[in-house]
Amino acid sequence: MTRTHDVALEGGGYDFRVRVYPAREPNGALLVWLHGGAFMFGTLEMPEADQVGRRLSAGGVTVVSVDYTLAPLDALEVLGPPDPDADTPSPEQIRAEMEAAGPRARFPVAGLQIVAAFDWAVANARTYGADPERVSLGGASAGANLSAGAAMRLRDRGTTAPRVLALVYPSLHDGILEPNDETAELLKDVPAAHLFTPESRDAINRNYLPDGHDPDGYAFAGGHDLAGLPEVLIVNAELDSLRPSGEAFAAELAAASVDVRVVRERGAMHGYLNEIGHPAAEHTLALLAETLSPPSDRVLAE
8 A cells, every 4th residue: 555645534523634655565553643833824735744744654664644723824924934046835825825835823733633643553563564653743843842742741641652853953942042152152143034033933832722721732742741741852953053952952851850862963053954956854754764764674864
């Protein structure tokens, strides 16, 4: 079974879908994957979703990409002007396109849908040649945050848990963490359009979780009790104002006796998985394949 196909599901009171990328030659691993987009936007067609599904499935890992319900667009204008060197739609064009995409909802809808997608993947793993005990969970940017929150829910539920939690250029705390001197110096040369500011991050987070009430870490796992989470892979972009969150989360995991591997993609900016052929994207895809695959199938990334 190698044809990509969509499956309709329900979670959090909303209909949603997953897109399945069956492995050509299954190695037993399956990944439930979440694209990013500041909780407000992103599609299954963007490279951060589609490239991951196609590349990992070609290497033996079946991927279930989740088209979760997005948050409202109330924080769109706060993100600032688009990159002048990129062919980027205006905020007005983005709003018009996204408002036509369907219903939207804030926390906790997307997180509940991810749990539903994970449960579906476990229940159907054998259909795709995967082991139900080798179903992992992960995502990029906001998708990484959502997958961490879902992993917290699954841990607290006390039944099936992900084999690995894979977080790529994540933001895991409610707000921007202060960079150290080395990171601050590196960020000076990054174009403003590629950086999150405290103001933009706060607007994004309050659009997703308006009252900031998150006692269980289901919205922002950072700063909460992380004991009992599965093995975690964190891949940070070096030139990313969100990198301090990924690094702090790694330290919190280690302090909670959770196995964690942290990788820094040198010279990479936030969102590099959307650039097909980018050296950091190629390396991260290899890391994901290595980490998710059974030991007998692992090929070390260069």
